[in-house]
Amino acid sequence: MKRRIAPLQIGDLFKSIFLMLLLITILWAVTSLLLFRDILVSRPLLVMNLVLSLFLGWFFYRYYRHTIFIYDEEGFELRQGRRVVQGRWKEYSSLSLFHLGRGDFVVRLYRDEEEFLDLPASALRLDPSRLRFEVMKFMGKNPTGSLNEKRLDNFPAS
Amino acid sequence: MEEYLLRLEKNLMVGSARWVADFRESFRGYQIEDTHFDMMVRGGMKIKGFLLSRLFSFLVMPNYQVACFVYSQELEASTLRSLVRRLLEHMKEMGLDWAWLVIPKEGAFSEKVQKAVEKIDYREIGIALVDLAAREVSTNPSYVGKQMGRHVRCFP
Structure with missing residues (x-):
């Protein structure tokens, strides 16, 4: 059965809104300067910009x-905005847990030594370690034998 | 054992070991020829930070490539020596400047193994015998070995 993970990535949404606010503000400042030889600032304008x-x-x-991750035992589909990547677990030879910094983790799938694909576990609000072990199972790799549930929990807090 | 591995992995990547190196990538079930390591965490010593720490890291820190290997199978003193030799060869191939070898076990290590660890004094390798039952850690006498003791002490 396919599992679909698509949480709202609040941090990315705020960054997008802030970027737009910055662009609109600069655009308004330049336009206003060209048209009125002054930067017009008023409350209604600020509200409109917001x-x-x-x-x-x-x-x-x-x-x-926006990131959407759909997967099952056979393969996966990762959508990041309009970019779509599809793949089958068996196409990848190994995987790792990669720390991007500031507690952000991805599960890195290696096709060979150089080529890899990152599954953004933290951005999808998934437990990175749990996802890593789940993918290892799909790839037919079991690191130490029994894969119990206890060891999958709570690593690392994202 | 599994809980210890998870704790160690966490401590290396986001815990106290970040003061030593930026361990950023962790592999489970890492194979070097016919030797199976339970875990290998690799990284570098150029720590990414914000402004001042990044500048400090860029100017002062050496760009060493480092790794931590975990081997939890039963071993004898002779196996340990050949394991270390294999590890040193692998480090050369991978361009690693120093590495930690953590050997956890649910119980005490034999005296022979402990003495063998005390005698191994390669500059670029640190070895820690971790007794999970007694919650004890003993390391080899190299600088890298002495340094790793407190970072692998993450008992469940």
Whole structure:
């Protein structure tokens, strides 16, 4: 049975909104300077900028940042914005747990020594270690024999 | 054992061992020829930080490649010596500057193994015998060995 993981990535959404607010503010400042030879600032304008950046930020996030991960025992589909990667677990030869920094983990799937694909476990709000062991099982790799549930829990807090 | 491995992995990647090196990638079931390691965590000594710490790391820290190997199978003193030799060869192939070898066990190690560890004094390798039952750690006398003691002491 296919499992679909698609949580709202709040951090990415805020970054998108902030980026849009910054762009709109710069754009307004330049336009205002060219048209009125002054940077016009007023409360209604600020509210309009905020509403517009919320709207544009949401679309930017949906089209470029939102991550959806669908998988089962056979393979997976990873959508990051409009970019879609599909694969079968057996196509990959090994995997690792990779720390990107600040507690952000990915499960790195290696096709060979050089080519790899990252499954953003922390961004998907999955337990990175649990996902790693689950994928190892799908790939037919069992590191130490019995794969009990206890050892999958709570590593590392993301 | 599994719980210890998880704790050790966590301590290396996001715990106290980050003060020593940036262990960023962990492999389970790592194979070197016919030797099976339960875990291998690799990284470097250029620690990524924010502004000042990044600048400090860039200017001061050497760009050493490092790793921590965990081997939990039963071993004799002679096996240990050949394991270390194999590890040293592998380190050369991988371009690793220093490595830790952690040997955890649910019980006491034989005297022969303990003496063998005390005699191994390679500069680039640190060995820790971890007795999970008695919650004791003994390391080899090299600088890397002495340094690793407190970072592998993460008992369940």
